[in-house]
Amino acid sequence: MNILDAAYNTVHDYQGGANALAPRMGIKSPAVLNSKVNPNTETHHINLLEASKLMELTGDYRILQRLNAHHGKVAINLPSIPECRDTALTDLVLNFGMGGGDIYALFKEMMADGRITRGEAIDMSRVIHSLHEILAELEMQINKCVEQ
Missing domain, CATH: 1.10.287 (Helix Hairpins)
Incomplete structure (x- = not known):
């Protein structure tokens, strides 16, 4: 899977797909979101802030994982230490x-x-x-x- 496929799958695997995500992302139309994540569309593209918001809303980090893999990097979850917010x-x-x-x-x-x-x-x-x-x-x- 490549980065564009990861974005497409993140939207389409989410419960309700683009219909549910577009309003939460501040995108006027589910069709626009679908176009932005469609790897075959040349006119619309998801930007970095939208990709970040998409991961935040869905809890799906395939975009980040594919970016990391592309660059030979990994991401790790930071520890949650509620007693110390340092x-x-x-x-x-x-x-x-x-x-x-x-x-x-x-x-x-x-x-x-x-x-x-x-x-x-x-x-x-x-x-x-x-x-x-x-x-x-x-x-x-x-x-x-x-x-x-």
């Missing part, structure tokens, strides 16, 4: 996720020729060290939330 926690989790993506790309590149050089090992050590720092800070912040 945005620093969210930032730390996102930083770790982004750093984790770097380690996967670096590992793939490092293993491409079937051997590991001294320079590649040093580069990997730097990324691992950075992730250790992020995890240590995350642990500290989580423990602060519990103590409050």
Whole structure:
């Protein structure tokens, strides 16, 4: 499935389809929404804000998943910590996720020729060290939330 198919399926698999979603998205006509997600339509296109709203309303994240897959990335659910609404926690989790993506790309590149050089090992050590720092800070912040 590609990104356009994901948008089409998100609308058409939703209970009530475009008829139910168009008014909730602020789109005047279900036909317009259908055109926007139709991969064969050249004149109407769903924009980023509409795609985001569509995912929010439906709880269907196939568009996001296909975008990530297209770019070799993944999305993770952020933890819900109702006792502590500190945005620093969210930032730390996102930083770790982004750093984790770097380690996967670096590992793939490092293993491409079937051997590991001294320079590649040093580069990997730097990324691992950075992730250790992020995890240590995350642990500290989580423990602060519990103590409050």
